[in-house]
Amino acid sequence: MPTQSGIFHEDYASDMQVRPTTAQRVRIGLVLALIVALPFVADVGTMRIVNRIAIAAIGAIGLNILTGFTGQISLGQGAFLAVGAYACGLLMVYFQLPWTLAVIIACFITAVVGGVFGLPSLRLKGLYLAVATLAAQQIVEWIIIRWDPIDGAVDGKATDALNIPPNYLLGNEAWRLNDNEYAFYIVGMGLLVLVVIATMNLFRTHFGRAFIAIRDQDIAAEVMGVNLFRYKVMAFAISSFLVGLAGALLALHSTAISFERFTIEVSIEYLAMIIIGGLGSISGSIYGATFIILLPEVLRNIGRAIAGSDPASIAEFNRILPFAQQGVFGVVIVLTLILESEGIQRIWRNVKDYFRLWPFSY
C-alpha cells in the first residue's frame, strides 16, 4: 500500500496493517461516529435514501470484486440481484423461514448461480463475456416473468409482484424492516460495514491477489501458478454472494418485489456506480453508489426550485425531469471516462494530495 514518505515499516505486522497512519485511524473513527450518530439526527426521508445507498454500495462492492478487481465484465448484475431478492422472498413465503436465515441462504444460492454463469468465463474474454452476461440477464428476467410460482401468478403477466411478509428486528413488532427506515438502517448499515471489512481483508489474502493478477495479465498469472478457471469461477461466486446479499436486502426493505427492479437498466446503473466511483476500489464503490442514488434526487430538487409554483412550468418540469435525469446520467458516465477514468476515488485523492502538499506540490 503506498504511503507518504517518512513512514517506515519495521516488521511484517505493521506492513500488513490496513490503516497504518494516525490520520487514517482518526478518519475511520470519525466515519464510524457519523454512522452511529446519523439515525439520531436524520429524518425519515434522509434515512430512506441512506438505506438505499447502503444496499447499492453492497451490490457495487460485489460488482467491483468481479469487474474492477478481477477484470471480468458483467452486464448481468440485475439478474443476480433478482436471484438474491427472489430467493430471499420465496424462502420467507413458502418455507416461513426467519429473515436472517432466508438472507443467508439467498446469498449462497446467488453465489452458486453466479458461479455457474461464470463457467463460460474461462473461454470468453472482454466483449464476448459481456454479451454472455447480457444473455444471463435476459434469461433470468424471462424466467421471473414467465415462471408462475415465482410470484404466485397464474397468467404470467409482467405486472405481478411477489409480496414480502413482514419482518421484525429482534422480534420487536415496532421494528418492522419492510418500512421502518430506522430499524432497517441497523441491518443495512451494519452489513455494509461488515462487507467493507471483509472485502478489504479479501484483497490481503492469496485469493484477492490472484484476482488482481488475473485482471492485470491473465496469462502471466497462469504461468505463476494461479489456476485461472478456479479463481475466475470463485470471483464470480464471491461477487455474486455480495450481490445476492444486496438483492436479499432489497427484498427485506420492501413490501413487494417485481421484475421491473432488476432489468438491464439496473445492471447499467451498477456498472456506472463502479465506473464513476473508481474501478478496483472499495471506497470508490461507496462513493459511486452514493453518487448514482443521489443524482436523480438532487436533479429533482434543483428542477423544483427552478420550476417555482407556476402550474405551467411545473407541468413542463414533470415532462422534462425523467429525460434530464437520464441525460445527466449518460453525460456523467461519458465525462468520467474521458476526463478521469479512475473516478471519484481518484479525484478525492488528488484533492487530498493538493492540500497535503500545498504550497509546494513538487
Add this chain to the structure above:
Amino acid sequence: MNPDELQKLIRLLYTGFSDGAILALIALGLVLVYKATDVINFAHGEFMMLGAYVGYQSLVWLSPVLEGPLLIIVAIALMTVISIGVGVLVERLILRPMIGESVISVIMITIGMSNIIQALVGGIWGKSPRALPADILPGDGRFELIIEGARRPLFLSHTNLWGVVIVMLITAALILFFRYSKHGIAMRAAADDQQAAMSMGISIRVVFALAWSLAAVTAAAAGLMIADLTTGVSGNIPGVGLRAFPVIILGGLDSIAGAIIGGFAIALIETFASGYIDPSLKDVIPYMVLLVVLMVRPYGLFGQTRIERV
C-alpha cells in the same frame, strides 16, 4: 402435410425472412463499427431510434411542400446527411479519446451515449408513438396466398417483401463500396492491419469516421423501416437493436456475411420457436442460442479466430 400446417409454415417463413432482413441490416451496422474500430456499439439501437425520429421529422417538415416519391427521396436524403453528421460527431467527440482504453471503458462509454441519445429523443419528441405521415416502403395492402383446402385464408403484406428487397439493395451497395471504391478498400485494409494501412498513407481517422457514419446511416434506415412496418416511431426501437447481439455473436463479430446469415437464422429460430413451441420464447431463445454458440464456437460461424499474445 395438411394444408393448414403448410399455411402456418409459409406464414412463419414469411415473417421470419422479413424480420431477418431487418435484423441483418442492424447487425451489419454493428459489424461495420467493430471491424473498423474494435468497438461494440451498445448505442446502436439508439442510433436507430434517432435516425427514425429524424426521418419522421423530415417527413413532417417536407410534406406540405413535396409529395409522392419525391417527398420520400428528399426526406431519406436529409436523414442520411444528418446521420452521417451524427456518426462523425460521435466518433470525434466520444470515441476518439477512448482509443487504447480497456474494453469495459469502451462498452460503458457507448452505454453512456445511449442514455444521452434516449434523453435527447425523449426530451424533443416525447415518449408516445407517432405514425409516419407517409409510407416509406413501396407496396401497399396485402395479397392472398391460396392453398387448397385450408380453413382460413392467408394474407401476406406487400410491405414486408419490399423491406427484404431494400435490405438486399443496401447490402449490395455496401459490398460494391467495399470492393471497388477507394475508401472501401482503405477500410478493409485498416480492418486487416491498422499499422500497415497507416504506413501506406491511409488516414485511420477518415476510416473511423466513415465506419461510424455508415453504421449510423444503416441504423437510421433500419429504424425507419421498423417504424414503417409497425405503428410508427416510438421508444421501443432500441429494444429491437438489442436483438442484434445474438446475431453478431452467431455470425462472428467481424464478418459481414455472418451478420446477414446470422440475422436470417436468428429471426427464423425466433419465429419458429414462438410459432411451434411457445409464443413467449421469442424474447429468450436468441440468447439461449447465443450461450450455446459461445460455449461451442466463441468466434461465431464466420468470425476470425484471434490468437492471444502476452
